Amino acid sequence: MPGYGQFCPVAKTCELFAERWTPLVIRELCGGPAQFNDLTRRLPLMSKTLLTQRLRELEHAGIVSITAKPTGPGHIYGLTAAGEEFRPIIEMLSLWGQRHLRSILKPEEFDPIFLLLSVRSQIPRSSHPAERFVICFELRGLPNSKVASRRWWFVVVHPEVELCVKDPGHPIDVTIAADIETFSRAWMGYIGLADDAAHRDIVFQGMPQAVERAKALLGLHDRARERRLIYGPPDMVDALHA
């Protein structure tokens, strides 16, 4: 039996939604339409075969739209109107985890690429500066298996933010030196940015004005114990908690 054999709408919805990897695919698409390899980069442990299969299933269920790219091979994957209605569910799952799963994170789960892609996706287009702005991340505390490098760069220049694994050579405006675990916890909302650990382990280096600008770009203002939503304005948090 594939499903649960019940007409209850919770059961029927779970047959679609609560399959392995499916909520995470929807989580990704909540960040906006994406291409196949965008998804694979953010879901590195999911096989391409299964990703294809899930995207097809979700399209068939009316949750995902698949449209051919205007030029070249490949498709654009996005949420339909029905798919968008999963967004609040994803957000509540996120909030639940932030509140209750602080202590059970494992070292090997802290992935700098996933983290920095998350950070990049939160930089609003509208706030990109016209002139180039370069932020360097120095992450320490990486598990030995992942120390291919410890530095990454964001090159913010008008409509794009490029995430570089190799030094792009531009002058650096701000360096953010942080312990990856603390930064991940703060970014994902497990701890507040004003917590002791965050203040101790996340250091901004650069001209005061540039630092302020970097914090504004990344949404890293110092409000205490703020809970972060992965998608959507932080104000929604209060609404959801109420």
Place this chain on the structure above:
Amino acid sequence: MPGYGQFCPVAKTCELFAERWTPLVIRELCGGPAQFNDLTRRLPLMSKTLLTQRLRELEHAGIVSITAKPTGPGHIYGLTAAGEEFRPIIEMLSLWGQRHLRSILKPEEFDPIFLLLSVRSQIPRSSHPAERFVICFELRGLPNSKVASRRWWFVVVHPEVELCVKDPGHPIDVTIAADIETFSRAWMGYIGLADDAAHRDIVFQGMPQAVERAKALLGLHDRARERRLIYGPPDMVDALHA
């Protein structure tokens, strides 16, 4: 690899929540604390082995509380405070299904016992009449495999509602004759109680006063296109939709 290997709170929460049968176990406990066999009756296709395993996992995760019964063997299973926080998620999954999954229900998913247990759980204790009140359900349209019977009885008498599979012999106050599929759809919110199909296929028989009383007990007033929450007051629907 058991989990998703990501520190993202959505991923970590899904490792607990989005496992097979788990959301339905939580759905059941949203109806209040229950004993083991209460759960098996409402989850007839779930093996007892797996139910035990899931309950243990959920207890370990701090979502379910397991307490020994004061008398006799067995335990009482309930949601912890953290578990209660899944209730709005269950409700949103339910609403999503009601809105988008109307057409993909299969005949074999319409189960009179599950349906009538759902109905019974919605009768508020406070509204039980002091004197006995008997409602008979005549459900037609059952798949051949399930025609063990076509009549069931609710015996409402003060603190309890008994669901009988055999005629309890009491005089019947109200008979509800309905097509099981239409009644299930209406009860679960896929269609409104004021829809044509519901009006045609769900018939109340009895003295006008008794019929009104039955409708009040079961919450079957005739409001058009009302969406039903499986748990909680219908008013919440508007709040969730807003």
Place this chain on the structure above:
DNA sequence: CAGTATCCGATGCGATACTG
């Protein structure tokens, strides 16, 4: 009634290799 223990089978899923 309330579970446990054991076994075994399907299938879901990952690994690898391949294609336009």
Place this chain on the structure above:
DNA sequence: CAGTATCGCATCGGATACTG
């Protein structure tokens, strides 16, 4: 880059039988 095809295994979970 954007997938597809094939294979094989591991594990999840259902069936059955058993226990206090």
